[in-house]
Amino acid sequence: MTLHPILAALRKHKAGVVLIALQIALTLAIVCNAVFIIGQRVERVNRPTGLDESDLFLVSQQWVGAPSGDDPAGAEKLDVMQQEDLAALRNLPDVASVSPTNSIPLLNSSWTGSLSLKPGDKLAKGNPRTAYYFTDEQVFKTLGLRLVAGRAFTAADVQHSNDPRDRPVVIITQALADRFFPGESAVGKVIYSDGSSAPSTVIGVVARLQIPSAGGFGSDFVWNSTLVPVRLDGSYARYAVRAKPGRLDAAMREVTPALYKVNPMRVLDDDSIKSFTDIRARAYRADVGMAVLMGVICLILLCVTAAGIVGLTSFWVGQRHRQIGVRRALGARKIDILHYFQIENLLIAGIGVVVGVLLAVGLNLWLMTHYEMTRIPVAYVVTGVLAMLAIGQAAVFVPARRASNVSPVSATRAA
């Protein structure tokens, strides 16, 4: 079949052709970018933190009327109180392991600073940022971290302080090790934190550990975590707790009575004990919501466009009823009529997707300048183009079938 009659017929319906092509183009541009955003969000939400996230929960509590950590005697007392809590939690029947910590990945509460190879060197000179986890020797077991080089903390490494500026030993993530010591082992090397002149010796490297910030604030140092063996003295303390396998709920229930038994002068409410699953869900709530919303809108958009194609083609079929009858009477087969409408749709959709690709790329470029967005991969655009052409063909099939069923006799009847 030649394209000539199709083109000639389309020329009679310029406005309709332009509108349907425009609709396809806009749909393609929007859907491509929306799906790309969904893909980015899903990727973000699914990235592993480096923890063994099952059976893990966090206790955040605060003592009432606790001594101040500013003076040495107060600091000692706070540490004793914290150690009593830790001992009580570790004795619980369903608890496998406990560590004090100032934060945990995805909690969005972080202590950040910068690391350098030189003493007294601050963030300004392109030194990487890092988030600190102040914790103790049980942290590897509690969080389920994987040590790839060096050794873990021992009880002898652990100090306590209310303002730990000197950090004699630290464990860093592989990401930081690669940044500072590419191609060599970081173990035994010295780094300096927060512009301090006191050296910190790297004693171990952990495979992966995300920082507490899940949002945009930490986006340029997501994997730059530093573990410091210090129990922080303060009226506020957080404990990461690993329950025995499958005993998470039981262990979470045991915490409140056990801590109140140690010392009733404290605040522990519904928000104080959170499973890691909850922390994760909370951190990515907005991302999941955005992805769902975009998904729903894309789906409706595709349906509207498909319905528009069905509606418009149906009209054209009705309008050309007699001409179709004439063609059939002159010997065209049903399949020829079907192909006619299919090819016609392919042509219109073809124009639409060409314009749509330009719009999609343009929209992506515009979004890149205004929002936190990267260049859209070609795969998304190609998939979008194929999907739009497929939807066009699917949508045109029903009216085209109806057209092919027009009887040759209708040629003889007046319209």
Add this chain to the structure above:
Amino acid sequence: MFTYYLDLALRSLRRNKALTALMVLAIALGIGASMTTLTVLHVLSGDPLPGRSGDIYYPQVDPQDLRGMYPSKEPPMQLTLIDGMNLLHAKRADRQALMTGGDVPIQPEQSALDPFYVDARYTTADFFPMFGTPFLYGHGWNAADDEAKTREVVISRELDQKLYGGANSVGRTLRIAGTAFQIVGVLDRWQPNPHFYDLNTGSYAYGEQVFLPLQTMMDLHLNRDGSTDCWGNGGGGTGTILPAASCVWLQFWVQLGNPVKVAAYRQFLVHYSEDQKALGRFQRAPNVRLRNVMQWLDHNGVVPDDVRLQALLAFGFLAVCLVNTVGLMLAKFMRRSGELAVRRALGASRRTLFAQLLVESGVIGLVGGFGGMLLAMLGLWLVRQRSSDYAALAHLDSSMLLTTFLLALCATLLAGLLPAGRACQIAPALQLKSS
């Protein structure tokens, strides 16, 4: 004539029910989605202090050392304690308040209630008159109380309800973090959105339940919560420890009644920076900013990007729905060329034909717009069910209702004009002959 057109339109629409439904639904979905996202955007970018925000300014100075400096770099977002106190005591503005946030344990006298934590604002006295906080009972404290580090507290209506069943609690004693405070005031409902005066605590739907003097907080080492930025040898500032002198952690707001005072205050900030540099405290050339509330919110990009993206997406969606409807309507009108030609031949002018077709597309648009409004209400209800911090604020107000109506009207006209205009261009004789 109009009722006749309406009758014609309804007949025509009834002839093809599925298509009519599709057009109405497309417009309704487009408007519903656009209005939902636009309302959320509108609510989030609202003025937290209507009528006052233009007079309230956020001064910034730059006390950092020379490391990392480059021209036109923004000064820190907050103040150090020294600068905050200096600017506060200089009293160069109509009103000024220095503040930070935190949380404190409340120990109720009633044994039925366990101790619990509430969010606190540590501030100086002008906070209340400057922001125009409504008092249910009592009043705030004054500048002398600030210096005397009095144990006085203003509580929220919510906390008053929880502790005293809503009774006038002024004069009663409240134990906060082990210290007895006297309640001097109870605020009525007051929750500015965005939480402009301290964006570190979360921008929306955040409200403190106790307000007490800043210097009392430092005296008692109450727990502080918020952002701390340090340079040089600065550090600390977690929990009850005050940050070092080379850390910024305080917000400072001033009220300046007219542009002359604003210019004078900006000049004052420059002089202050020069003086501090002469004293050796500041190292950088004067680098000051003075933004009012809305400028400050804009500078901080308070409205989440996601919300803007959603609005953008929804309007793209509306555009596609409109193009869809225009296309279908056009096809429909062109299909009726015969009928229209007969009407033309019988003496109907182009204008009356146009009016008739516009009535038909107008019906679609209006029904679609009305459906869109219902869908927007449903959409906002869905938004409120989400647990994000601003979800509860998403309501359709009168201005947004009006916008919806206008949007529907424009959508209608857009969707109707082109098809109706095109369909009127037929030559009656030719059309009659060919059919």
